[in-house]
Amino acid sequence: MPTTPATAAHSSSNGTADAIMLELVDEDGTTIGTAEKLAAHQAPGQLHRAFSVFLFDEQGRLLLQRRALGKYHSPGVWSNTCCGHPYPGEAPFAAAARRTYEELGVSPSLLAAAGTVRYNHPDPASGLVEQEFNHLFVGLVQEHLRPDEEEVGETAFVTAGELAERHAAAPFSAWFMTVLDAARPAVRELTGPSAGW
Secondary structure, three states: OOOOHHHHOOEOOOOOEOOOEEEEEOOOOOEEEEEEHHHHHEOOOOOEEEEEEEEEOOOOOEEEEEEOOOOOOOOOOEEOOEEEOOOOOOOHHHHHHHHHHHHHOOOOOEEEEEEEEEEEEEOOOOOEEEEEEEEEEEEEOOOOOOOOOOOEEEEEEEOHHHHHHHHHHOOEOOOHHHHHHHHHHHHHHHHOHHHOO
16 A cells, blocks of 8 residues: 555554554544544543445445454454544545555445544443544445455455344444444445345
8 A cells, every 4th residue: 555644654664563543533523632542442432533434346235344353342243344543644535445455455446435423332342432433435346355364354245135134143343333324325326226225
């Protein structure tokens, strides 16, 4: 992936990663400071900038990922295609494209903004809190996936009907339905009425 001023600031000259910092925001999404990633998620949580990506194939099926078991937050649960946090000073669109490539080994053939949503979701299993101002993106994926196994345990393309069945039968991330529901107007515009989203 290309190096930008924001991404360059997050790897040191000897190749080790610095502490991951997040942008803290107010209720309008205006940046008001920074916090270390884990600290921002500890109860009661600090409102911070995040993003969620929903990628679809040419048949209108949503790409889901099951988060790797080694992740400290929400391990082993299903969630949307990709989600994460921009580095301080990094545009949410750039962060969404970067993280999709890092986690899944693909660059979307189309990626479009789909609004924002603000939520507060505690994760009972970990005790962490998702207090987020989330930028939503929808798009298309046409490449063969190459998931990073440290990030992604499994992937699946699902129809709207298959998602409903899977959601009833398997654990999903606490934020999944909130971000999906907020992105639905853009999802429907992208996939068309016959896809059922």
